Amino acid sequence: MTVEIVILAMIAAFLGLRLYSVLGRRAEHEEEPIQGRFDQPPGMARSPAHQPLEESETFPPRMPERHYPAVTPMVERGLRDIAAADRRFDAFAFMDGARGAYRMVLEAFWQGDKAELRELCDASVYESFASAIDAREAAGETLDNRLVRIEDTAITDATCDGSTARITVRFRSDIAAVTRDAEGTVVAGSLDDAIEAVDVWTFARNVNSADPDWVLEETDEG
16 A cells, blocks of 8 residues: 555656646746747847837828820820829720710711800810801812711820810721712712721810819810
């Protein structure tokens, strides 16, 4: 019996020493600060790049990546300048609007709709269209033109000069053109044979204006 008690006492003492060893070491480690990946070793000075930010220092918000239609580097710079001045600007939405405006302006001119042209064009372009309409009406002629399709559109220039943004677009389209006299007789053209037309139009907008619409500022033939 005495031998068994001695053996049990020895086992208990052994387990007690092992338990103290484990718990004691763990407690010592828990008291030591754990060095993180971004902490400097003790005694090493922090470089300016690792100094904590002052309360007044903040990072600028990350702007979303903008994408632009296939254009030259110079044109893309112009589009980026416009986007910087007008955060609502979207080049792809502009191109959709430009195609719609191209059709609307042509049809308004062919039909002699001055009110529509006044809404879509600036003063100088409107006056040119209005003078051509007056001359056509004085000659007793009418246009029976049809925009068959817009084959291609491309931005050829883009600038932001102060508060005025300008974008030049080249349109390549097929148009069936017919001119009729006062009696309705065809005097020029044919609705059966569409001709290719290339127009270079410049649209402008005040980026500080609440009005999102662009107006036709200049027209030319490509």
